[in-house]
Amino acid sequence: MTVKELPESRCDVLIVGAGPAGMMLATWMARCGINARIVDKRSTKIFNGQADGLQSRSLEIFDSFGFADRALxxxxxxxxxxxxxxxxxxxxxxxxRVPDAIVGLSRFTQIVLHQGRIERFFLDNIKKHSKDSLRIERAVLPESLSISEDLCDDHSPETYPLKVQLRHLTEEEATPAQSNGETIQDGLFRSNLAEDDTDDLIAHSRANAGSTEVVKAKYMVGCDGAHSWTRRQLGFELEGEPTDFIWGVLDIIPITDFPDIRERCAVHSASSGSMMVIPRENKLVRLYIQLTEIKPDASGRADRSQITPDTIIKAAQKIIAPYQLTYKYCDWWTAYQIGQRVGTNFDYKNRVFLAGDAVHTHSPKAGQGMNVSMQDAYNLGWKLALVVKGVAQPSILSTYQSERRRIAQDLINFDHKFSRLFSGRPAKDILDESGVSMTEFKDAFVKGNMFASGLSVDYGSSMLVAKGGDAAEQGDGTDVSSSKTQIAGNQELAKNIKLGMRFPSYKVLNQSDARPWHFQEWFKSDGRFRLVVFAGNVLSTAQKDRLDAFCGKLTASAFLAPHIHKDIDVLTCHSAKRIETELLRDFPEVLHPFDDKTGWDYNSVFVDDLSYHEGHGEAYKNYGVDQERGCVVITRPDQYVGFIGELDGEGVKGVETYFQGVFVS
Amino acid sequence: MTVKELPESRCDVLIVGAGPAGMMLATWMARCGINARIVDKRSTKIFNGQADGLQSRSLEIFDSFGFADRALxxxxxxxxxxxxxxxxxxxxxxxxRVPDAIVGLSRFTQIVLHQGRIERFFLDNIKKHSKDSLRIERAVLPESLSISEDLCDDHSPETYPLKVQLRHLTEEEATPAQSNGETIQDGLFRSNLAEDDTDDLIAHSRANAGSTEVVKAKYMVGCDGAHSWTRRQLGFELEGEPTDFIWGVLDIIPITDFPDIRERCAVHSASSGSMMVIPRENKLVRLYIQLTEIKPDASGRADRSQITPDTIIKAAQKIIAPYQLTYKYCDWWTAYQIGQRVGTNFDYKNRVFLAGDAVHTHSPKAGQGMNVSMQDAYNLGWKLALVVKGVAQPSILSTYQSERRRIAQDLINFDHKFSRLFSGRPAKDILDESGVSMTEFKDAFVKGNMFASGLSVDYGSSMLVAKGGDAAEQGDGTDVSSSKTQIAGNQELAKNIKLGMRFPSYKVLNQSDARPWHFQEWFKSDGRFRLVVFAGNVLSTAQKDRLDAFCGKLTASAFLAPHIHKDIDVLTCHSAKRIETELLRDFPEVLHPFDDKTGWDYNSVFVDDLSYHEGHGEAYKNYGVDQERGCVVITRPDQYVGFIGELDGEGVKGVETYFQGVFVS
Known part of the structure; x- marks a missing residue:
């Protein structure tokens, strides 16, 4: 073979793997207009099966991109x-019998929809926002990565420290063989019971002299699953324990007299193992079924050939007896054997990142996998985008590992406990020490509900979360304290808007047209921070003077001025009666900017008042903000709360200091 | 030109005109699998401007087809x-300042979105349900209609009494010229200030020897607008009065200090005329502006050349002074001069029907036009579909004129009063008799709100509405009393489910999975009637026995049995505590049918109980149904209430009698 020059190109961010994590990242890239590429070794998207539970927080995120309605x-x-x-x-x-989601926590409860549809929503959203310029490149995978170590710390715009060789597979090479000749789709080839095929794919394509190209990139994100090729190149490990428990998964339309088949159920049989019932769309039900009769071999891995839909349904029938359970239609099935493991590192020098299954594996029964993976990417995407655009300091990238590795550790602990309680035999009585107490199981479930909603996430102190305390201790140990600034928000001013947690949502009215909105609907994922001005009682002259003075100082800040509206969206919510404060024009212009083509902005000032048709959101009361004096809150582009301050000169100074620790001067 | 055989084909229903009425009809045809065609003389759909207000009832209808969410x-x-x-x-x-929609009347309030988007939702829905087999045929129009009079009463499947010659225009012939060379789109060519161009289009195409074809049809519906070609063929007239008032319409992004520019406003100036403000999507605002300085000429028609966006905005500026009003972006504009007129006949021998503007014209300011037009077609579509399918007796077609002509008359009376009050100069004081009292205007608006929501529609007695009284008197005079049966539903059993009105909606829970639904969400427009079984307190043995006996008699009815589930969907709502009545299998099978491929139906039994996250719908209380004894309600495929009876043998007999008056034996 003659040596010839490979085609070479550049991109800012290269994403490897187009599962939920990769697609979430690509969505951010599209939304923020970043020059990115995303490749996946498979030739098609998922059409059925796979992960399917969507927690409340994931729906809030989908809504911030504009497609939660489709999922719902x-x-x-x-x-x-x-x-x-x-x-x-x-x-x-x-x-x-308990509520599946904690009442009042989010405007969304939990839903179930198969991964293929969710990927479809991502694809449509990426297409819309990138104007079709960012597409998933399928049947493409990296085969070599070289990093110019000396360039990693140089974040100037023309520096590309990463060089990746990409291999383009043929359609045939990229299509995985189903594990048997049956027509029912199974997921074994993606299961952890199967060996990774990445190296085989590369070897096969090399033997056929398939085409390759070289990409020079500023950043790269490995969203390439539990066998992550990217992770292997970096030499990082997953730490944790495997388990002996083997589970089968069936997506079927059940024919049964079990009365709760349309409810989420945890079924512990006396001695035949456990089963989880997850009702799905289109009459489908997913069953997670413990396969007590299949044991790992000497290598610690189960024999795949023993596992068929038939063996799985037979196990289910034993667990659910005396109820009957059969099916005529099976949509998909798989099996897995999983321990809880978490990556030692989530990034390499803030240039190569790992997200999703590439850095944490655990059981799917808690419905966390897809959610936590997407949320990894949701945390990382805007940070990368703002750094690539030269808006934010590269140091913020360290918060990715600090914030998300801590979450992964929490997840693994949760899953470890939950899985153990779920896989165990129920105790016969309180003397039965080797059995699992069903009371303990219920308590774990109810307590775990907050965690499982995705809403307990509480990011530690860093340059992005001004909440004081030890940054290393509050995260995963990474030092992410702000080097320039040491400020802490005043939690007392907004008792229920927790620093480090996502901004909660209550209904408010648009001042201009009386339309009720969940306030969160205006916290779009557009890459901007938000300055939330709780303007208080603007009908009081004293308060109006405070507001005017605050806004005056805000616009007078030479540091902030160029960022306001461009990188920092401004949202206002006041607490006076709407119809007595009707004149939007009395509000300082920074709160409702004027454009000479489109006039005043009528979608930035809101009020905590009674709606005509949907009750009173009681936003000030629920947020714990003083109705008279208000306060100011900063949220990050991912809606997590970064700072809380007074509506005065000190508050403006706090806002300025916060952003000096984030933006490039 | 040599005489040659024209291509000839057959279809069940031919729809002329693809505006909102035509598309609504096509949607029914697609949904019910009818062999239909729809033609329109224009070469493209609407892209902006035109009608835009959607009333609550229209949104309920959209939701029943599955696309209200897109509009919302x-x-x-x-x-x-x-x-x-x-x-x-x-x-x-x-x-x-008053609420725009009456609180509690519907789960939807009123919205504004331009007609082009609404047509897009229809097109997508038609495509989905017809599997792409029903498409709008553009640049096609009828040029002759012949009716075999002797075949009109023969409704056997192979009888096609209508013969229509269709002419296919070229793209160029079908594209209307804008009224001037400007780049802003205007609607004058569709306005009633312009002459109809149908005859010109036909003549031009004939001169060019354009292509034609012959269609033999069972039914035809003219949805071809105020100048309706179809109406002219039938020789029917519109009756009513023209007016001297000329109005301009602007769709602009306003730049203004008027504080209520994002609210619907009625502005009466002292002596410069009136204006209506309708805020729209994408920062647009529609202004209806009275052009007091433009008068009709001797022919009674205004001179179009005097009307430009500039003359219209100048008129608006005078009306809204001392506030400033300008714009840099105009999306669309038009002008009109309209009286209130209604068609003498809505059908010809139940073979050719007219709908929408073809049978009623009025001012657009009450936001009724598109809504009433779509609702004409919504009323007609399912009746045509059921007759074509041989399910329903052809006599039900007479209820179209009886029901909709009455509505049109009501609309014209409403619009006449509203327009007069709106176009008049405000009275200076109570002695100013030639001025309009603003108190009277407000009262008319508030009272008119019920009418304007589309929810006051109350269809008279007929074979489709078993409510007693004089059918001719309750309708437009047409005799639509049931020939075979004389039953009347018992209004007392469900005091707030009014016979002849649409079934109202409250929240109920799915018995199987506790999910709250607005009950109306299950009243899909799928061409089926609905039997709503208010099962009462099923935990009482006596009531459970009544329910079992009722269901036993229902399934034992030789007349009803073949229609149950196929033409009559069965929905149940009971009033016992959900968690105490958990065993769906205890309900008679007719209420939750079993299918050997897909098991039990889990979406047909509901309960009036407290939800976890969305409160208590209090359905029984709101419907006015006895919580202990329940009742049975029949709704038509368009959700209007046809019958109410006891949950006993008499009730079954009533249900049977009702359907004997509707279905072919």
Whole structure:
């Protein structure tokens, strides 16, 4: 073979893997107009099966990109969870019934929809925002990565420290073989019971002299799953323990007399193992079924050939007896054997990042996998975008590992406990020490609900979260304290808008047209921070003077002025009666900017007042903000709360100091 | 030219005109799988301007087809209406502020979105349900219609009494010239200030020997606008009065200090005429502006050449003074001069029907036009579909004229009064008899709100509405009393589910999974009637026995049995505690049918109980149904209430009698 020059190109961000994490990252890139590429070794997207639970927080994120409505319309909504286990007579019975999501926590409850549809929503959104310029490049995978170590710390715009050789597969090479000749789609080839095929794909393509190209990139993100090729190149490990528990998964339309088949159920049988029931869209139900009769071999891995839909349904029938359970239609099936493991490192020198399954693996039964993976990418995407655009300091990239590795550790601990309780045999009585107490299981579930909603995430102190305390201790150990500034927001001014947590949502009215909105609907994922001005009682002259003075100082800040509206969206919510404060023009212009083509902005000033048709949001009360004096809050582009200050000169100074620690001067 | 055989084909329903009425009809045809065609003389759909207000009832209808969510997402929502007129000092001031929609009437309030988007939703829905087999055929128009009079009463499947010759225009022939060379789109060519161009189009195409074809049809519907070619063929007239009032319409992004520019406003100036403000999507605002300085000429028609965006905005500026009003972006503009007129006949021998502007014209300011037109077609579509399919008796077609001509008359009366009050000069004081009392205007608006929502529609007695009384008197005079049956539903059993009105909506829970739904969400427009079984307190043995007996008799009815589930969907709502009545299998099978491929139906039994996250719908209380004993309700495929009976043998007999008057035996 003659040596010839490979085609070479440049991009700012190269994403490897187009699962939910990769697509979330690509969505940010599209939304922020970043020159990015995303490649995936498979030739098609997912069409059925795979992960399917969407937690409340994921729906809030989807909504911030504008496609939660599509998911809500198509999905099955989960409202209630039931626990089934043997009664005193040993017969299976419902012991508990609890709400599936904590009441009042989010405007969204949990839903179930298969991964293929979710990927479709991402694809449509990426297409819309990139104007079709960012497309998933399928049947393409990296085969070599070289990093110019000396360039990693140089974040100037023309520096590309990464060089990646990409290999283009043929359609045939990229299409995975199903594990058997059946027509039912199975997911074993993606399961952790299967070996990774990346190296085989590369070797096969090399033997056929397939085409390659070289990409020089500023940043790269490996969203390439549990076998992550990217992680291997960096030499990073996943740490943790495997388990002996093997589970089968069926997506079927069940024919059954089990009364709770349309509820999420945890079923503990006396001695045949456990099962989880997750009702889905289109009459489907997903069953996670413990395969107690299949054991790992000497290598610690289960024999795949023993596992078929038939063996799985038979195991389910034993667990759910005396109820009947059969099916005529199976949409998809798989099996897995998973421990809880978390990556030692989430980034290499803030140039190569890992997200999703590439840095944490755990059982799918808690419905966390896809959610946490997407949220990894959601955390990283805007940071990368702002650094690439030269708006934010590269140091903010360190918060990715600090924030998300901590979450992964929490997840692994949660899953470890939950899985152990779920896989264990129910205790016969309190003396049965090797059995699992069903009371303990219920408590773990109820307590875990907050975690499982995705809304307990509380990022530690850093240059992005001004909340004081030890940054290393509050994260995963990475030092992300702000080098220039040491400020802390005043939590007391907005007791329920927690520094480090996502901004909660209550209904407010648009001042200009009385339309009620969940305030969160205006916290769009557009790459901008938000300055939320709780203007208080603007009908009081004293308060109006405070507001005017605050806005005057804000616009007078030479540091802030160029960023206001461009990188910092300004949203106002006041607490006076709407119809008594009707004149929007009385508000300082920075709160509702004027454009000489489109006039005044009528979508930036809101009020905490009674709506005509949807009640009163009681926003000030719920946020814990003083109705008279208000306050000012900074949220990050991902809606997490960064700073809280007074509506005065000190507050402006706090806002300025916060952004001096974030933006490039 | 040599005489040659024209291509000839057959279809069940031919629709002429693809505006909102035609598209609504096509949507029904697609949904019910009818062999239909729809032609339109224009070469493209609407892209901007035109009608834009959607009333609550129209949104309920959209939702029943599955696309209200798209409209709600894109539209501007109107919550409040303000009235502006001269104060005692003669200066313009806001005199009143009222909710735009009556609180509690519907789950939807009113929205504004331009007609082009609404047509897009229809097109997508038609495509989806017809699997792409029903498409709008553009640049095609009828040029002759012949009716085989002797075949009109023969409704056997192979009878095609209508023969229509269709002419296919070239793209160029079908594209209307804009009224001037400007780049802003105007609607004058569709306005009633322009002459109809249908005959010109036909003549031009004939001169060019354009292509033609012959279609033999069972039914035809003219949705071809105020100049309706179809109406002219039938020799029917519009009756009513023209007016001298000329109005201009601007769709602009306004630049203004008028405080209520994002509210619906009625502005009466002291002596410069009136204006209506309708805020729209994408920062646009529609202004309806009275052009007091432009008068009709001797022929009674205004000179179009005098009307430009510039003359219109100048008129607006005078009306809204002392506030400033300018714009840099105009999306669309037009002008009109309209009286209130209604067609003498809505059908010809139940074979050719007229809908929408073809049978009623009025001013657009009450936001009724597109809504009433779509609702004409919504009323007609399912009746045609059921007759074509051989399910329903052809006599039900007479209810179209009876029901919709009555509505059109009501509309014309409403619009006449509203327009007069709106176009008049405000009275200076109570002695100013030639002026319009602003109190009277406000009262008319508030009273008219119920009418304007589309929810006051109350269809008279007929074979489709078993409510007793004189059918001719309750309709437009047409005799539509049921020939075979004389039953009347018992209004007392469901006091707030009014016979002849649309079934109202409250929240209920799905028995199987606790998910809250607006009950109306399950009243899909799929061409089926609905039997709503208010099962009462099923935990009482006596009531459970009544329910079982009712269901037993229902399934034992030789007449009803073949229609149940196929032509009559069965929905149940009981009033016992959900968690105490958990066993769906205890309900009679007819209420949740079993399918050997997909198991039990889990979406047909609901309960009036407290939800976890969305409160208590109090459905029984709101519907006025006895919580203990329940009742049974029949709704038509368009959700209007046809019958109410006891949950007993008499009730089954009533249901049977009702359907014997509707279905072919």
């Amino acid at each position: 319309k198509e999905a099955n909504h989960m409202l209630e969870m039931c626990m089934w286990n043997p009664g005193e007579d040993g017969t299976l019975r419902r012991s508990d | 997402k894109e539209a501007n929502h109107m919550l409040e209406m303000c009235m502006w007129n001269p104060g005692e000092d003669g200066t313009l001031r806001r005199s009143d």
